[in-house]
Amino acid sequence: MRRITLLLVVSLSACDTGAFVTADDWVPTNPSLRDSAQTFQQVSRAVGAAARAECRRQTKGQNCNFGILIELDPFAEPNAFQTLDENGRPFIIFTQSMIKSTQNADEMAFVMGHEAAHHILGHIARQVKNAEEGARIFGELAEARGEDAAGIEKAQELGAEVGIQSYTKDFELEADQMGTQITYSAGYNPLVGMAYFNRIPDPGDRFLASHPPHAKRIEVVLNTAGQLGLTQ
Numbered sequence: 693m694r695r696i697t698l699l700l701v702v703s704l705s706a707c708d709t710g711a712f713v714t715a716d717d718w719v720p721t722n723p724s725l726r727d728s729a730q731t732f733q734q735v736s737r738a739v740g741a742a743a744r745a746e747c748r749r750q751t752k753g754q755n756c757n758f759g760i761l762i763e764l765d766p767f768a769e770p771n772a773f774q775t776l777d778e779n780g781r782p783f784i785i786f787t788q789s790m791i792k793s794t795q796n797a798d799e800m801a802f803v804m805g806h807e808a809a810h811h812i813l814g815h816i817a818r819q820v821k822n823a824e825e826g827a828r829i830f831g832e833l834a835e836a837r838g839e840d841a842a843g844i845e846k847a848q849e850l851g852a853e854v855g856i857q858s859y860t861k862d863f864e865l866e867a868d869q870m871g872t873q874i875t876y877s878a879g880y881n882p883l884v885g886m887a888y889f890n891r892i893p894d895p896g897d898r899f900l901a902s903h904p905p906h907a908k909r910i911e912v913v914l915n916t917a918g919q920l921g922l923t924q
């Protein structure tokens with residue numbers, strides 16, 4: 693549950709307090725990030741346009757007006773994620789250390805395309821639904837066992853977590869597939885971009901890992917790229 697709450701709570705109001713800045717307005721205080729900032733701005737425009745087009749093609753009535761933001765805290769962990777503001781507008785947020793950890797424009801585009809795909813595929817709403825469903829089932833089982841209110845609440849929390857975990861790997865692979873297409877439409881090479889996997893720890897086949905093993909993700913990217921006529 694913790695992760696969902698975080699995703700849904702991050703909103704434009706945080707922007708007003710100066711925690712985030714749009715990609716176009718970003719002037720890094722760290723001089724070593726100036727070149728990356730320029731590349732990031734170009735990638736944001738191209739991937740933003742490709743993501744909007746894909747979103748309009750794939751969805752009906754969904755907000756496709758992607759905003760791309762930078763987390764201003766220079767010490768925030770390497771991370772990129774997708775969120776929604778209170779009006780349902782999608783935002784893709786990169787931390788500065790995340791941008792620093794990418795090696796080229798293709799990797800930035802690949803990560804951005806993946807995050808955009810999470811929105812187009814409606815993953816936040818689907819995760820909330822899975823969490824609610826898990827909480828309901830576990831809560832009812834606890835009630836049937838005759839647990840007290842605290843026991844039922846605990847079971848609901850666990851159920852929500854299980855509900856989220858059961859689909860998260862599928863969601864990642866779906867986002868890798870559509871993200872590969874968006875990266876390509878934006879004019880970048882997903883086969884170069886996917887080298888980013890080499891720089892993040894491989895969760896392997898652990899049951900409770902939130903992400904699929906790299907081998908599985910690479911296979912999805914290779915298949916999708918092959919359909920687009922791209923070869924290594």
Ligand SMILES: [Zn+2]
Pocket residue numbers: 806810863864867
């Ligand atoms: Zn993801």
